[in-house]
Amino acid sequence: MKTTSPLGDFLYTRRSQLGPEDMGVRTYGERRRVPGLRREELALLAGVSASYYTRLEQGQSQSASPEVLDALAGALRLDEAERLYLHDLARSGRRRTRGRRPAAERVSEPARQLLDAMGDVPAIVLGRRSDVLAWNPLGHALFAGHLDRGSPEVPGERPNMARAVFLDAHVRGMYADWTGKARAVVGSLRLVAGRHPEDTALHTLVGELSAKSPEFAGMWADHRIRACTVATYEMCHPLVGPLTVTQQTLSHGPGPVVVVATTEGDSPSRAALTLLAQATARARPRVHQD
Numbered sequence: 198m199k200t201t202s203p204l205g206d207f208l209y210t211r212r213s214q215l216g217p218e219d220m221g222v223r224t225y226g227e228r229r230r231v232p233g234l235r236r237e238e239l240a241l242l243a244g245v246s247a248s249y250y251t252r253l254e255q256g257q258s259q260s261a262s263p264e265v266l267d268a269l270a271g272a273l274r275l276d277e278a279e280r281l282y283l284h285d286l287a288r289s290g291r292r293r294t295r296g297r298r299p300a301a302e303r304v305s306e307p308a309r310q311l312l313d314a315m316g317d318v319p320a321i322v323l324g325r326r327s328d329v330l331a332w333n334p335l336g337h338a339l340f341a342g343h344l345d346r347g348s349p350e351v352p353g354e355r356p357n358m359a360r361a362v363f364l365d366a367h368v369r370g371m372y373a374d375w376t377g378k379a380r381a382v383v384g385s386l387r388l389v390a391g392r393h394p395e396d397t398a399l400h401t402l403v404g405e406l407s408a409k410s411p412e413f414a415g416m417w418a419d420h421r422i423r424a425c426t427v428a429t430y431e432m433c434h435p436l437v438g439p440l441t442v443t444q445q446t447l448s449h450g451p452g453p454v455v456v457v458a459t460t461e462g463d464s465p466s467r468a469a470l471t472l473l474a475q476a477t478a479r480a481r482p483r484v485h486q487d
Contacts (some may be wrong), residue, residue: 202256203394209254210420211273212239242272261287278388279447285391301352302453304331311455312336317474319442319458322349325389326399327359328359330453338477339434339442339458339470343367352467359386359402363410373431374441383416384423391422437473441465 213233234242240250245265250338252258261269266287302324312320312333319339321332329341329349337346341356348354359382361368362375372378390399406413419430424450426446433439 202285202286203289203391204261204475206255206335207283207286207420208250208269210418211275211279212254213240215273216281226241227371227422239269239272243268245269255317276422279422281390282391282422286394289394302330303326304453308453308455315457319470321456323358323391323456324453325456326396326402327357327386329356334477335470335474336458338436338473339432340370341365342436357402358382363406364411367435371432371434373433377414377428378430380416380421381423381425381428383413383419384421385425387417387420387422388424434469434473436476437469440469442466442470 213231215233217234217238224258236254237247237250243250243265245268249258250269252434253261263284266283267280270283273279275283304322308322309331310332312322315333317335319333319336321336321340322330324330331349332340332346334346337344340358341361344356345354348356357369362372362382365486369375386399386403389396390403393399403417407417408414425441426448429441429443431439431441440460441464442460443458444458446453447457458470462471
């Protein structure tokens with residue numbers, strides 16, 4: 198089935214992922230020709246007419262009220278992040294926004310001060326499309342030590358962590374559960390796409406990754422939304438070996454976020470991170486004073 202709007206695409210995809218048995222819908226042993234719930238079954242669960250829901254899914258109507266959207270979210274069993282994403286899609290459809298390239302993202306002075314203060318904690322500043330805007334030495338060493346440390350300072354050369362997770366063999370190989378990390382990246386990009394449908398740079402990134410990575414294309418089409426603010430990953434760093442880190446996203450409203458990686462105290466992972474910090478300190482160029 199083809200839809201003509203992001204809202205309709207999301208509704209169709211999520212409907213097809215719910216089986217009748219999951220929702221307590223009786224099928225009486227009939228042979229079904231469509232995956233998941235039928236439109237009329239979902240409409241009944243949400244308390245709306247089947248014809249109205251069909252128009253929404255086919256992109257023929259963008260007038261769904263917040264109450265209707267919440268009812269659909271409940272029927273589809275969406276979590277809070279997915280429910281907000283559904284509302285974002287509906288709002289963007291009503292606005293009919295035109296694509297544009299947003300202003301360049303920059304690192305605020307407080308964020309730079311935070312990076313400097315967190316000398317013993319790996320930290321990076323990410324823009325909304327996962328561009329690395331800045332990192333402290335340990336953040337660079339942990340997440341992408343094979344790249345030029347000064348690359349975030351040059352807008353045209355900034356690393357992109359979403360691109361790195363899917364297309365950079367070095368970064369990909371560091372995650373024991375690469376699929377889990379990849380799904381978190383895609384889920385985060387989905388949220389951004391819902392909030393900023395006019396962002397042509399984001400559309401370009403999604404198009405590039407879809408063309409170069411069948412895995413990304415499949416995950417993107419799956420429409421899974423994930424607000425990943427805290428997640429624990431097992432990593433295997435080429436310098437210090439295996440370690441388990443908790444990646445936390447620190448956000449203070451719209452704009453770039455700070456991502457930090459922490460380890461449990463008195464653990465082998467903490468020892469590995471300390472070893473990486475020592476190796477990073479030795480590798481830094483010395484500053485000679487007259």
